[in-house]
Amino acid sequence: MIAPDDDSNETDEAPGSPRRLLHSYGRRRGRKLKPNQTALLEKHLDALSVTTPLDLAATFGRMPERLRLEIGFGGGEHLAHQAANNPDVSFLGAEPFMNGVATMLRHFEQKGLRNVRLYRGDARELFSGIPDGALEAIYVLHPDPWPKARHNKRRLIQKPFLDQARRMLKPGGELRLATDDPDYLIWMLQRVLIHPGFEWTARTADDWRLIPADAIETRYGIKSRLEGRPATFLKLRRRETAA
Template structure:
């Protein structure tokens, strides 16, 4: 029997600096109550008002996730982030805002997605993921044909997928793979549709740093 191998990591370091004492305490006290079930589950069963569920893949410091959750208390937002400092930061935002509609998976998003049923999500966000800019590392990018197929499986018909990046090559890479899947329709009709942040977008401190090689590009897709 062929030996199975785990998927390549789509993220870099798990920790870069010491976590501040308050955030470290939240990792011990708050995080356990926010983790989604370890077994297969339907996120719609966890929504406060039974409305819908969203997923943010790689939420960074949690600013966008927390702000979206505050705007829509009727929506359950699942967030996945393996970077420990980012998880600690997100917990602070969640705690300060008193948010009850967020669940945090402190690990690989693909592990979380595998536990979710078909057509259970209304929105997926993949915002400024690790670009893996070196050609030999491109295979580590989170957007691959197989993950696009998983996005399609998880989104209900009419559901929305948003990808954003400030690396031109990653934008081209993702656009090619998303438009190649017939399950997705790109909504852009003019250049401003991808050059201008969408009306409901929340700009984060990471985005403002402009660490990439181009202005931020926003690609919005609909699940057909």
């Protein structure tokens, strides 16, 4: 296990070797779980949990025809919203933060969701089990900004990540990013705009200033807006062929 402050590793490495990946997340555990959270985990987690190496057919009982992935779902409000509004789509959510997983399970129970499976860990550990073109969308909403320059390399949005995202998406599939951090926004743009596998679909400023019509604000989205840092949304379409 790589210690959170160990900067000796690089993220820009060949994919598929999780041990060599720098952590892009902070804590795995936060406040002590409340008894109702523990009860939710005990009740649902075994049935909903995804293990690695990922076997999609076993995870969903059959190979899903339509599949989306949310990376770092936090409290799971966006994942639950999408899953409830798209019952014909299968959803994978990845989140190492146990308190977030417990909150997601509350949404899961309240909305009676059947089409979601959860991975309690680094989403990148799932990638080798996701075939080329299997995903119709990937959501990365308010990824950890790692604002200190010496920690920037922990940021999830890096070229190797974009290469993998492009591989896993169907042609025309969407990679959707959101951030409230101006520095990370520039970082994202610097990488996605030069990536040959994606095109930015925005036509007007509202396309990046307004929350997409099919989404809801996440906990971090609400918090940052109330603190005067509204989110920017980047909707990127996988090109049919790399430019």
